[in-house]
Amino acid sequence: MINNLNGVIPSKLFNLSMIRLIGLSSNPLSGSLPTNIGLHAPNLQSLLVDETNLVAGPLPNLSNASKLRQVDMAQNSFTGFLPSTLCSLKNLERLYLYMNHLTIDASTPQAASTLSCLFNLRNLTGLSLGGNPLNTTIPVFRGNLSTSLLEVDLSFSNIRGNIPVDIGNLSSLITLVLENNQLSGAIPTSIQRLQNLQALYLKDNVLRGHIPYELCQLKYLAELDLGGNRFSGSIPSCLGTLSVALRSLWLGSNLLTSKIPSSFWELKYILRLNLSSNSLVGPLEDIGKLKDVVDMDLSNNHFSGNIPSSIGGIQNIISFSLANNYLEGPIPSSFKTLLSLEFLDLSKNNLSGEIPKSLEALLFLKHLNLSFNKLQGEIPTGGPFKNFSADSFVSNGALCGASRLHVPLCKNRTKVKPNWRKAKYIISGVIPVILLAAAALILILCKKRNVKVVRETASLHQVLWRRVSHLELVRATNGFHESNLLGTGGFGSVYRGTLSDRIDIAVKVFNLQLEGAFKSFDKECEMLSNIRHRNLIKIISCCDELDFKALILQLMPNGSLEKWLYSPNRSMTILQRLDIMRDVALALEYLHHGYSIPIVHCDVKPSNILLDDDMVAHVADFGIARLIGGGDSMTKTMTLATVGYMAPGDVFSQFCICWPY
Structure with a gap:
């Protein structure tokens, strides 16, 4: 696997009666697979042919390969209908067919049962059909669902209809990915029965209703993405009870209203938070409690009041946006402690006062947007400010600074004529001090091994952290x-x-x-x-x-x-x-x-x-x-x-x- 093999797959490879594993993944092969795999290889247990550039065509018949445990044909060009014969593979543990061109034949009575029977395979732990135009609904399951399923991915599959109540019977499920579909209705309250669930991705559907409180009973939930739907009402106050496990929360682009509940700020281990493009209101007084957050987007809401000085508590933040709100007052000087900050957007508010010169300490800041506020005074020139353009300061009115920023030059700057005679005595005295300090610093770094260093922020000792598929x-x-x-x-x-x-x-x-x-x-x-x-x-x-x-x-x-x-x-x-x-x-x-x-x-x-x-x-x-x-x-x-x-x-x-x- 993962070599540079090319050419047609030899048909004799599938005539070896004792062969158990065929692994050809990630090779630029050509041709096609035999139409009936398993007829002459009855002991085959693993078939791994993902990313092999095979000729477009229907999936081969696998029903005779009854001992198959792993099938990975992802990222090819298979077309046609998802065969119901896959349900005869009773030993199957993993089925990965994502990113092909497979669909489900809706004209037959068996259309709904094709997915349903896969969910009933007793040994199946992983099912990934994402990225196929399945054009179907998630069926109302009949019978006992598999208690072995750990991960299900049906994303980007043109799936419509409601999430069935019986989804709660997949009791061992750890990851459920249904994003980028056309699912509607509400999240069923039976979701609370998925007590092992650690990642739930439902973004970019048309789900409605309130965010159910039953989600708060999933004590191991580490990733929750409900963005891009039509959820309304307030943010459940019980989300704060997930502080031990929750690392990523996306609720952006919904219809949420009201204030952020005070208990929400107890999510002290949260790393990624997106509440953007809602109608949330109120102040942000307790925002500094999220001490581990690295990416936070609260833009396009109706937040008001001052930006609190406690903002300096989120010292690990890398990307931060409060754009397009109703915030007012000065930019807190405590921003200077956010030394890891790379992206900061405070545009389209009612901020006033001067831009703190202390922001020059943010050496990693690459993007700054303070436009459309009521700021005044001189634009700082040191640190990252020397790299910002006029776009960062548009429509403030009372700012002044360098002409390249398209603002007026600052007035009343008194020029002091340098006294070079005094300067040479000062310099001759300062240089030995600098050299002595540098020598002392080198000795400290070399010999003092037990120097106290800033420890890691917060251990992610809890259940699961973000995996990328x-x-x-x-x-x-x-x-x-x-x-x-x-x-x-x-x-x-x-x-x-x-x-x-x-x-x-x-x-x-x-x-x-x-x-x-x-x-x-x-x-x-x-x-x-x-x-x-x-x-x-x-x-x-x-x-x-x-x-x-x-x-x-x-x-x-x-x-x-x-x-x-x-x-x-x-x-x-x-x-x-x-x-x-x-x-x-x-x-x-x-x-x-x-x-x-x-x-x-x-x-x-x-x-x-x-x-x-x-x-x-x-x-x-x-x-x-x-x-x-x-x-x-x-x-x-x-x-x-x-x-x-x-x-x-x-x-x-x-x-x-x-x-x-």
């Missing part, structure tokens, strides 16, 4: 197209991609043929995603499936340090090189001493040091040894470094080592 990654990378390939290495390949919410990512797809690998991939991936440091690549999520494992990483636009060092078309100043050395040292210090479980990188090299837009260095591939080996022993870690090379900073972690770039 294989289907999402295929869409994000255009089918892992070669044009998106960033590089390959010993562990696999890295692709550029863009998620549906327009976040640019890098996808590290692992080579599954590594011997003894991935024993606890999901657990280790979750642990590594909790590691947060300015100079470490952010692990956004992971994809953990039977025949596909990948990390979803923050994309670094300037590539690797290796390319900057050895490319004739690129160069760096000595100050940039020193900054990069410092960034790498801080990252390693955090990995060794700043996290609850010490992590030794073992493969620090220029290709594993990536640079963002501002040439800030981010160390990548930390903890890969844990993901592959599933353990934290030094022995396992050391053996996974680059052959013939071991980074001195990892071998001699007791000493301060500087090595040349």
Whole structure:
């Protein structure tokens, strides 16, 4: 699997009577499959032919392959009707047919029973039919539904009608994906019976009514997406009881009204929150309690009052929007503590006063929109403000500053003539002090190993964190197209991609043929995603499936340090090189001493040091040894470094080592 095999699949491959597994995934093959698989391969248990570019045509007959446990034919061009003969595969555990062109024959009496019988397969744990034009309804189930089903994906399938009450009988379900369909009606109250549910995606349907309080009884619910529907009424006050598990909540683009209940702000571990495009009202006094949130969108509502100074409490925030509300008063100076902020939109409010000069401290801020307010005074010029255009400040009226910002020049600026005679005495006295302070700082960094470092924000020790499906990654990378390939290495390949919410990512797809690998991939991936440091690549999520494992990483636009060092078309100043050395040292210090479980990188090299837009260095591939080996022993870690090379900073972690770039 995941090689570069091409040509037609030999028909003799399906004539081997003892063969149990056929795995041809992710190869540019051609031709088609035999029409009757299993007739001459009765012992076949796994058929994995996803992403193989097979000729368009109907699905082969699998009814004679009665021992099949896994069928993955996703991301091909299969057409025609979803065959009811699939229901005869009583041993089937996983059925993945997503992103084909399959439909259900609505002209036959068996149309409703095709889906229904699949839900009744006793051993089935995973069912993914998303991305097919099924053009059907979710049937009213008859009989006892499977208690083995863990994940169901029927997204992007033109499914209409109501969500049946009997859905609550899928008692083991962990993930339910019904997004981007035409489902209507209300969420059935029987949803409360899905006591193991951890992810529920219902966005972009036409669901109505109130958000049911029964959702609050799903104590393990980590991801809830109800955006893009027609839910009305208020936000249930009981959602605050999900504070232990809930990490992502999307309620945007609905018809919600009233104030946000005070108990809602008890969701102290929430990471992603979207309440945009509703009619919510009232102040935001307790917003500072969401101390772990990294992405929050409250735009296009009717919030009023001042932005509270407690906003400085959400120090991990990266993207924040309060645009198009009725907020007033000054911009709090406490924004200066949001050092990770990259996107800030406060446009279309009634904010007044001056733009705090303290915002110059937000060095990672790339997008700022303060337009259509009542701000006045001088626009700051330092830090990120030197990169903002006039669009950030449009229609404020009383702002002044540089002419490039299309505002008047500021008046009453007194020019002081420099006194160079005094300056040379001051400079001659200051330089020795600076050198002495720099020497002291180097000694502290090198010898004081037990320095107190900011610990990780909040451990995601609860049930489940956000997983990204294989289907999402295929869409994000255009089918892992070669044009998106960033590089390959010993562990696999890295692709550029863009998620549906327009976040640019890098996808590290692992080579599954590594011997003894991935024993606890999901657990280790979750642990590594909790590691947060300015100079470490952010692990956004992971994809953990039977025949596909990948990390979803923050994309670094300037590539690797290796390319900057050895490319004739690129160069760096000595100050940039020193900054990069410092960034790498801080990252390693955090990995060794700043996290609850010490992590030794073992493969620090220029290709594993990536640079963002501002040439800030981010160390990548930390903890890969844990993901592959599933353990934290030094022995396992050391053996996974680059052959013939071991980074001195990892071998001699007791000493301060500087090595040349």
